[in-house]
Amino acid sequence: MASTLLYEDLAGRLGAQIRRGLLRPGERLPSLRRLGRQERVSIATAVEAYLRLEREGLVEARERSGYFVRAAALRPPQARLPRLQARAPQALRNPALLDVLDVLSREDLLPLHVTTPAAELLPVRAIAAAASHVLRRDPGLALAYGAPQGLPALRECIARRYLHCGVEVDPGEVVITAGAMEAITLALRSVTRAGDVVLIETPTYYGILQAIAALGLRAIEVPNRVGAGIDAAAVRAVLARHRVAAAVLVPNFNNPSGSLTGEDDKRAIVAACGEHGVTVIEDDLYGELAYTGERPPPLRRYAGSTSVITCSSYSKTLAPGLRIGWALAGAHTDAIVRAKCFSSVATASLPQRAIAEYLARHDFDRALRRLRRELAANSQRWRDAVRRHWPADTRVSEPAGGMTLWLELGGGVEGQALLEAGAARGIGCLPGHLFSLRGDYRGHVRLGLGLAWTSRIEDGLRVLGRLADTLARRGAHKRTRP
Template sequence: MSQDLLYERLADRMRRQIQRGVLRAGERLPSLRRLGRDQRISLATAVEAYQQLEREGLIEARPRSGYYVRSAPMQAPRSPRARHLSRAPMPVRNPALLGVLDVQSRRDLVPLHAATPAAALLPSAALAASITRVMRRDPGTALGYTVPQGLPELRERIAQRYGQCGVEIDPDEIVITAGAMEAISLTLRTVTRPGDIVILETPTYHGLLQAVAAQGLRVLEVPNRPGLGIDAAQVGELLERHAVRAALLVPNFNNPLGSLTSDADKRALVAACAAHGTVVIEDDLYGELAYSGERPSPLRRYDDGEHVVTCGSYSKMLAPGLRVGWMIGGRRTTELLRTKSFSTVATATLPQMALIEHFARHDVERGLRRLRRALADNAQAYRQALLDHWPDGTCVAEPAGGMTLWIELPDDIDGQALFEAALERGIGTLPGHLFSNRGDYSHHMRLSCGQPWDRKIETALRTVGELAKGLQG
């Protein structure tokens, strides 16, 4: 049995013991050597198991003392309150969304604002080699147009990947796009008309709000709760009261919260939308980035291809700049393909060929394991720095995956003011009001933990914490 499988099985067993209270908060765990001896495993396997549980925030290492079940996690932000929810459908009314690109495009900032993995965490050299081989072998094809639906070999690869998490996909219902945002925008354009009502989570990624605004749609908000995910019961209530055309949802590691919606709630969401004729547009961009290593189910698993369109991309797990994403359209594939053809004709051929070449030569799962572990380690280190250096009363969501941290500041600190103060010091952050339809969450902030922990990041987080304390009162 491989070392990877052994440590994952051990970590899973201890995780269940912690969740059931067999291992209690504050309890000291066996030393690494004793664990290895008792479980008849190598020291390296014992280290990997404890590191996995540490990444998930279930245990903590104490210097010169050993490992303990974590007993004092940082308080999570409060769930969205009634004042954060619109009672009636309304257009996107957040003028701050127009200026967010100014910050996103800057390269002179410590990038706590950009939800993108550091280049060092991605297989950049291997992908560059794949591009070179493709250009040497068949430059004519690589630099020419391809079919609007995308290369068959790539669509087969995407279908196979979803098959590994229990979702049977026909490659012919996949349309390749220029990233997940094009997939979402094309789907909105296909299934809605200006003035239609759509459901979005709150808080949610500002890019989704921009995509909805571009189509002239009206928004109803539903809470995404720290540690719990989308409130399926409230979705059902909204569907009973309004004629909702689409629900644009991020069930797996919502940006900014990093929360994971349970399988039961996913099933309920799909069933409720199907009963009311509402199209579900699933943003599955972060689905592969579970800190536990277990890929969660997409909403499509609970659908027969009639009601859910799943959108995703390789941007967060392989290369943001290749701009290769997809729509899994089910019965709407023909409509989606027509919209894609009329919009951008086809996605660039060279990136698709490079990915096919890369997949043929490399173990993608091995690279994903490394990326997940790094992001989990980053999130833990960043959260600890916030606990150490930010004002008392700061609350931070504990993500289950992805690469963002959602922070609730004390009520006397304005998120926009802190954003501006950090910007003056060369540190990029994003204020919380960008993540709601009406500009709510004025005392919140989102940080990215995509950059590896080092002195530069530590100094930046300490500096922002000092700025926050200076804004109090």
């Protein structure tokens, strides 16, 4: 009993130091022997303390190197979500989504607005070597058309990977696509018709909204709560009142809020959709990017292959430009393969073979550990910079995974105004109104975490913070003028 109290006390004190920023992300912690001497405890007690902190996601063990600070701990005020004003199916009413490509295509901006991992964080050389090996070994196959469903070897790799999170997948139901968005769009085309109602969360990724609009669908929103994820009770209430054909949900590290939906809510959502015959299309793009390394299960784990289509890609974990994604299509496999064939014939052969070659010859988990570590550190760095350089009433999310930060601006500042002011200074961000059906979240912005940290990033965040402060002061001046 005394040993338990000792390790809990020691873990609590070290955890408090990490949360206050006294111990920084990436900082090496004392060895077990040194910690035991410093704290006058046994090595067994030191081990238990570090194990507890590791379970809490605050430290990580590195082979032959010891223990290091991992998780973000400073806690600026959490970003909030505005109350939904209506819950009625409607077509997309957000003209700003037509202009988002103009921002994304600009190459003159410091790309704080994108969620693409920097090359420095990815196994670029290994991927290039794999592609080169494929071309040397059989250039004819690498450059030929492939089957619409995709390369069998790659489909087997994807199916085996899901065993790590307790999901059994038949390689025969895996459909290879050009990224996760094509998988989501093909799934929507396969299970809905123009005019159908689709349930989505809010805020949600603007690409999902664009796909819904392009297919002539209507949508109805349920809240995704910062720090808590999709509101399962709201899902059940909406399904009880409206006829819904499909639900497109992002339960694991929602883009833009970074929220993770808990397992109980996942079960409840899947159960409610199953009761009402609603097919769930799951965007699991960020599922592998939990900062603790503990991969949250996809919705597919709580349902059969008939009711959940899980979509993802390697764009955030290995190679964004190769555009290799997939759908776990289950009972909808034939329909999605037909849709794929009619839309793009097949996914390019060389990228499929290069990824399969990489997965066969290299340690994907090692690359993921490095990427997660850097993203966790970036989350802390970005949030620290917001705390130092942005107005004090700025609220910021505290994601446990993924590649986004969601900020609520104070002082009545709108995200569009900050976008325009930042772009004029060569810095990108995305305004919050892009992430909802009706253009809500006007006082929010999203920042991406995928860049390698440099002084240029810090300077860009500092400038954005000063611009937010200037806009708030101008707004206050206008409101007080006679």
